Amino acid sequence: MKVMVFVKATQDSETGVMPSEQLLTEMGQYNEELARAGILLAAEGFHPSSKGVRVHFSGTDRTVTQGPFTPAQELVAGYWLWQVNSMSEAVAWVKRCPNPMPGDSEIEIRPVFEAEDFGEVLTPALREQEDRIRAQLETQQQQ
Template identity: 55%
Template sequence: MRFMVIVKANQDTEAGKMPTTEMLAAMGKFNEEMAKAGVIEAGEGLHPTVKGARIRYSPADASVTRGPFNLSRDLIAGFWMIKTSSLDEAIAWMKRAPFEPGSEIEIRQVFSVEDFGEAFTPELREQDDRTRAHAAKK
């Protein structure tokens, strides 16, 4: 199973405050442990929302709002893509992440092709395969 681990933003991340050398070293060690175990697929921090935008879609068009955005529980400061055998295993790994007290993450399972059932036709499956092959070449 694949999971996206969403790291929630806080005042420091939204202010652009960078982690300390010690925090970077601890996170690097944690990421290395996940890599050695074959768990991590990707993981990155995100710039503050002042450098981002949101797009809201309507029947007529798509409207753009540029950041910064008000600090709320829905802002994201970073993410991991991990692969584990279960949600419980993902939770066990993430409980070991070296975060400061008060930090918050969210763990969400990523849909697999099989989850879409018959709606995911053979033609759509072929298209998905081509897209993934193309992206892997980059």
């Protein structure tokens, strides 16, 4: 199963406080462990929400709002994408993670939808389209 692992933002991350060299070192070692275990698919951190925008949809209308957004603990500061055997395996890996922020912090784990989760609404034509998109992305990533 694929899971998205969200590192929740804090007041520090939202004000642009950068991680220490020690934390970067610890996270680098942790990411290497994830990669060696074959579960790490992607990992990135985000700039504060003050550098972001939100687009609100209402019918055909679109409204763009510039950051920052609040409250900080509702925001995401970074993520991992993992391929694991179970949610309990993902939880076990998160428990091994260095604290990603100075002070208290929170990590959220969410399963990623798989094609099978959509049942009959994912028609053969939609499944073919999904397969083409995935193949195209793989080709682009190899270049």
